[in-house]
Structure formats: structure tokens, C-alpha cells
Amino acid sequence: MKLRESLFLMLSLAVAALIAGTVGGYALAQAKDRIIQAQEKEQAIQAQEKDRIILAQEKAQVIQAQEKERVIQIKAKRFEYTPNTITVKKGVPVVLEFTSLDRLHGFNCSELGIRTDIPPKKMTQVRFVPQKVGTFPFICDIFCGTHHADMSGTITVTE
Amino acid sequence: MNINRRDFLKLAGLGGVVFVSGLGSLAGPVGAAQPKEDDFYFVQLSDTHWGFTGPKVNPEAPEMLKKVITTVNGLEQQPDFIFFSGDLTHVTDDDQERKTRLVQFKNAAKELKVKDVKFMPGEHDAGLDDAAAYKELFGETHYVFDHKGVHFIVLDNATDPRASVGESQLTWLSADLKRLKKDARIVIFTHRPLFDLYPSWDWHTRDGAKVLELLMPYSNVIVFYGHIHQEHHHMTGHIAHHAAKGLMFPLPAPGSVPKRSPIPWNAAQPYKGLGFRNIEAESKPVRYDIAELGMKGEKL
Numbered sequence: 001m002k003l004r005e006s007l008f009l010m011l012s013l014a015v016a017a018l019i020a021g022t023v024g025g026y027a028l029a030q031a032k033d034r035i036i037q038a039q040e041k042e043q044a045i046q047a048q049e050k051d052r053i054i055l056a057q058e059k060a061q062v063i064q065a066q067e068k069e070r071v072i073q074i075k076a077k078r079f080e081y082t083p084n085t086i087t088v089k090k091g092v093p094v095v096l097e098f099t100s101l102d103r104l105h106g107f108n109c110s111e112l113g114i115r116t117d118i119p120p121k122k123m124t125q126v127r128f129v130p131q132k133v134g135t136f137p138f139i140c141d142i143f144c145g146t147h148h149a150d151m152s153g154t155i156t157v158t159e
Numbered sequence: 160m161n162i163n164r165r166d167f168l169k170l171a172g173l174g175g176v177v178f179v180s181g182l183g184s185l186a187g188p189v190g191a192a193q194p195k196e197d198d199f200y201f202v203q204l205s206d207t208h209w210g211f212t213g214p215k216v217n218p219e220a221p222e223m224l225k226k227v228i229t230t231v232n233g234l235e236q237q238p239d240f241i242f243f244s245g246d247l248t249h250v251t252d253d254d255q256e257r258k259t260r261l262v263q264f265k266n267a268a269k270e271l272k273v274k275d276v277k278f279m280p281g282e283h284d285a286g287l288d289d290a291a292a293y294k295e296l297f298g299e300t301h302y303v304f305d306h307k308g309v310h311f312i313v314l315d316n317a318t319d320p321r322a323s324v325g326e327s328q329l330t331w332l333s334a335d336l337k338r339l340k341k342d343a344r345i346v347i348f349t350h351r352p353l354f355d356l357y358p359s360w361d362w363h364t365r366d367g368a369k370v371l372e373l374l375m376p377y378s379n380v381i382v383f384y385g386h387i388h389q390e391h392h393h394m395t396g397h398i399a400h401h402a403a404k405g406l407m408f409p410l411p412a413p414g415s416v417p418k419r420s421p422i423p424w425n426a427a428q429p430y431k432g433l434g435f436r437n438i439e440a441e442s443k444p445v446r447y448d449i450a451e452l453g454m455k456g457e458k459l
Contacts, residue, residue, distance in 0.1 A: 106321070110358040137417065141361050143286035143320035145252045149419060 069093040069127070076118050077101040078145050081138075084153030090130050098124040109138035109155055117142065130157040199239040199307050202231055202273075203348075205385030206405035208283065209267070210260040211249035216408045216421045219429075224267050227406055232272045239306060241273050244385040244403060245281030245317055245350030257284075258292040265296055277304070277313070281350040281386065285318040293318075301328055303335055309344045316364040317350040317386075323365045333373055347374070347382040352402065354395050357413035362387055371395050387413070388421075389432065404433055 070089075074096055075082045088094050098107060100120040107126075108115040111134075116126050140151035204227060211220050219226070231241065248260040261284065268276055278297045285293045290300050300315035312335065316324045324332075339345065347353075353367035364370070374380050380398045388405030389412065408421035409432025425431050 104320075108358065108361070137359050139359065139361055141322065141358075143282045143322075145287060146250050148250070152418060154417075 069095050071095045071097060073097045073099070074107075075099050075101055076105040076107070076140070076151075078103065078105075079140070079147035079151040081107075081140075081151065081153050085156070086153065087156045087158060088130050090133055090157050090159055093127065093129045096126045096128075098126070103144060104142055105140045105144055105151070106142035107138060108141040109136055111136040112155060112157075114138070115141070130155075133157050133159055200236075201306075202234075202238045202241045203244055203383055203403050204231070204241060204406060205244040205403040206246040206281065206388055206407060207243065207264070208246055208249040208405070208407035209264045210251065210256075211407050213408070213421070215423050217424055220407060223407055224264070228267060228270050232270070237273055239273075240275035240277060241271060242348060242383075243268070243276070243278045244348055244383060245279050246283045246385065246405075247278065247281070248284050249407070250283040250287070252287065254288060254292065257288065258296075261292055261296050279313050279315065279348055279350060280317050282317040282320065282322070285315075286320045290315075290318040301331070309346055310339060311346045311348065313348045314353075314370065315350075316353070316367070321365055322351055322361060322363065324370055325366070329366070329369055329373070332370065336373055336377065339377065341376055342378050345374070345377055345380045347380065349382060349384045351386045352384055352391075352393075352400060353382060354393060354400060356387065356391070356393065360413060360419045362413060371398065374398060406433060409433060 070092060072083075072086055072088075072094060074086075076098060077100065086096075096107075096114070098116065098118045099122075100118045103120055105118040106115070107118055112128065112130065112132075114126055114128055116124055118124050135154050135156045137152060137154050140148060144151065207224055207227065209224050211217070213220065217223065231238075247264045248257065251257050251260065268278075280290055280293045280297070280300050284290070285300060293300065300318050301313055303310065303312050305311065312332065314324060314332065315328065316322060319325055336345075349364070351364050351367075352362055353364050353370050355367070356362040375396060375398070378397065382398060382400040383403065384400065385403050385405065387402050388408065388410040389402060390404055391400075391402035391413075393400045408424075410419055411422060422432055
């Protein structure tokens with residue numbers, strides 16, 4: 001009888017321990033999941049905040065760059081550009097604003113990788129950031145008449 | 160015709176004298192013409208710029224065309240045909256004057272002994288009126304012809320003031336090439352260089368790379384052009400490009416000076432920079448020997 005009671009008691013304790021372990025483990029896992037979810041949520045919020053800050057910084061940089069852009073107006077007509085000598089600074093953004101006073105012309109400064117058509121009655125913009133120092137020729141590359149070969153100029157990029 | 164290299168070099172003239180050993184290998188309608196195996200040569204004349212005036216550049220400008228014709232007519236061995244590779248006339252903004260110059264040029268060319276004379280426009284002839292006057296007098300600006308087994312393709316890269324061949328002509332070229340065997344002997348005439356010789360001086364064809372891409376599968380292609388008024392040789396892969404000297408004024412070497420202005424006349428050395436070129440082509444193996452000659456036939 002004493003042995004039976006002991007066995008029963010031990011069995012009961014084992015069952016109780018098993019139930020307690022299972023319930024406790026489940027509760028622990030639940031708690032762990034909640035912690036992970038909370039951490040992930042926090043990270044997502046931080047990432048969003050970071051993106052927002054970067055975007056704001058980029059916008060500020062663009063606005064700053066636009067404010068710093070140097071705008072140069074160039075008039076094209078047979079057979080000259082005015083001005084035909086342009087000086088810009090390395091690294092400073094430039095906007096070339098072309099207007100043709102008569103017919104279709106071209107602008108090609110191949111060494112700086114700049115080319116555009118210049119149609120009449122319309123302003124044409126080209127943006128670039130000079131990256132190399134030197135003097136670079138440009139020409140009209142759309143055949144435009146008697147003195148087409150003379151329609152040229154230079155862009156000088158200084159430090 | 161049976162002339163050796165020495166005899167050939169005696170064929171002094173103006174412009175480029177091109178000798179072709181014509182063993183063609185063409186297919187389809189072209190191949191059906193049964194190319195003959197005899198050799199021939201032709202004369203390439205370029206950039207005559209009829210109508211140009213500028214005593215400091217060429218005090219003999221009004222006589223140059225007549226001189227050229229007289230010299231070609233005096234060739235001991237007359238060529239099979241003569242090809243003018245553009246800028247027949249000098250540019251003018253006056254449409255009527257342009258037509259007048261083209262008429263005068265055409266009439267002058269009738270004085271050539273050789274009656275098979277072929278033409279193509281340069282931008283000076285055709286770039287301001289979409290080749291209207293040129294077409295009226297000379298016909299199409301791009302075309303093909305075959306001569307003793309060699310297929311000649313005339314590509315117009317001058318009528319479009321943007322210096323393009325254009326999609327329509329590229330399609331036409333592609334269709335023409337498809338008729339040919341890959342080892343067909345092909346001679347291309349253009350006015351401007353098809354490659355980027357010096358884009359800063361507009362010495363290129365904006366879509367020239369597309370033309371070369373179409374030509375690349377063909378093993379025997381050679382290109383003759385003008386526009387730059389000087390001898391120049393260049394390879395794009397296996398395709399050789401040869402610029403002819405001009406017949407009115409020379410231009411500086413690409414990029415050698417800030418502007419591409421004509422080189423002034425040198426009274427001590429008249430006609431300096433104007434001359435002609437012999438190209439001797441052999442078919443077995445395919446080979447082109449080029450000799451540059453001065454205006455009086457002297458080897459340079």
C-alpha cells in the first residue's frame with residue numbers, strides 16, 4: 001500500500017511537472033514572440049524614420065544644387081553662338097539655355113559629352129557638371145549654310 | 160586590261176585612282192551577271208567645291224575643275240568609270256545659285272572622255288534643300304551598281320544635315336546586303352567618314368556604327384570617302400576606310416589646330432595638299448596597295 005501510494009504520488013508529480021512545463025514553455029514562447037514582434041516593429045519604425053531623414057537630406061541637396069546651378073544663356077544664329085567662349089568651374093553644376101534666332105542648329109561639345117538640337121522658337125536646356133579641367137571646342141553639328149564651318153566656340157573648365 | 164604596278168602608278172591624275180582586280184563572288188541577281196575575271200581601275204574624285212572663291216586659299220579656284228578634267232582625260236589608260244564622292248559644288252544659301260553651280264558642274268563633267276561617270280552628294284550640294292536640286296540633276300543620292308564582279312554601294316550620309324544615314328537607308332542597305340555572299344567584294348562610297356574620326360569637327364556619321372554593324376559580317380569590304388580633304392586611313396575591325404584628298408583646298412589634320420579652316424595656298428608649293436591616290440586591289444589574296452601621288456603624278 002505504501003509502495004502504491006508512493007508510485008501514485010510520483011506519477012502525479014510527473015504529470016503535474018509535464019503540464020507545468022508545457023504551459024510554461026508555451027507562455028515563454030508567446031512572450032518571446034511578442035518581444036521579437038516588438039523589436040521588429042521598432043526596427044521598422046526606425047528604418048522609416050531613417051528613410052525619411054535621407055529623403056529630406058537628398059531633397060535639401062537637390063534644392064541646394066539647383067540654387068547653386070549656374071545658368072548660361074546662349075543664342076544661336078547663322079553662323080555664330082553668343083557667347084562663344086564660356087568659362088565654368090569644375091564641380092559646379094551648369095545649365096546651358098539655348099535659343100535659336102533663325103533656324104535649326106546643333107550644339108556639340110563632344111569632349112564634355114554635351115550635344116543637343118537647338119530648334120527655333122523654343123528654349124532648350126542642357127544640364128551638366130564639369131568634371132575635367134581644360135578648354136573644349138564646340139560646334140554646330142547640323143549643316144546650316146555658307147559659314148556653317150565657322151559656327152563654333154569653346155568651353156573652358158577651371159579649378 | 161593588263162597593267163602592272165609600275166604602269167599603274169604612271170596613270171597620273173587628280174583625285175583617287177583605284178585599281179581593282181575584279182574576281183567577284185556575288186550571289187543572286189548580282190551573281191547571275193557572271194562577273195568577268197579581268198581587272199579594272201576607276202578614278203575617285205572628291206570635294207571639287209565648284210563655286211568656291213578665296214584667293215588666299217586657292218587663287219586658281221575658277222580653273223580647278225577644268226584642270227582636273229584635263230588631267231583625267233590625259234590619263235594614259237582611261238579608267239572604266241569615274242566616281243565623284245561628294246561636295247561637287249561649294250555651299251551657297253541661295254537655292255537658285257546652288258542649282259546653277261550644279262548645272263555648271265554637270266556640264267563640265269560631260270567633258271570627261273570616260274562617259275561612265277557616277278556622282279554622290281556632299282552636304283554642300285544637298286544639305287540645305289534636302290537634295291532637291293541635286294536629285295533633279297543627278298538622280299538618287301544612294302544607289303548600287305555592279306562592275307566586273309564588284310558590288311558598289313553608294314551611301315548618302317550628307318543630305319541629312321544631321322550627318323545621318325537614316326533608318327530608311329539602313330533598311331535599304333540591309334536588304335541589299337542580304338542578297339550577297341559573305342565573301343562578296345563590296346566597295347562602299349560615302350561622303351563623310353562612317354566612323355568617329357573627329358566628332359568635334361563633325362567628321363563622323365551619327366549612325367555610322369549601325370552601317371558598320373551591317374557590313375561587319377562581310378569579309379571583303381572597303382570604304383572610300385571624302386569630306387576631310389586629306390589622305391586618311393583607318394580600320395574598323397577588318398573594314399578599311401580611305402579618305403581622298405580634296406580638289407579645291409586641303410584641311411588640317413584632325414584636331415591639329417583649334418578650327419578646321421582651309422589651309423592657305425602656299426605659292427612656293429602650289430597644290431600642296433591636293434593630289435590623288437592610287438589603290439591597287441588584288442583578289443588572291445584580297446589586298447589593297449595604296450600609293451599617294453601629288454598633282455603632277457609624283458609619288459609622295
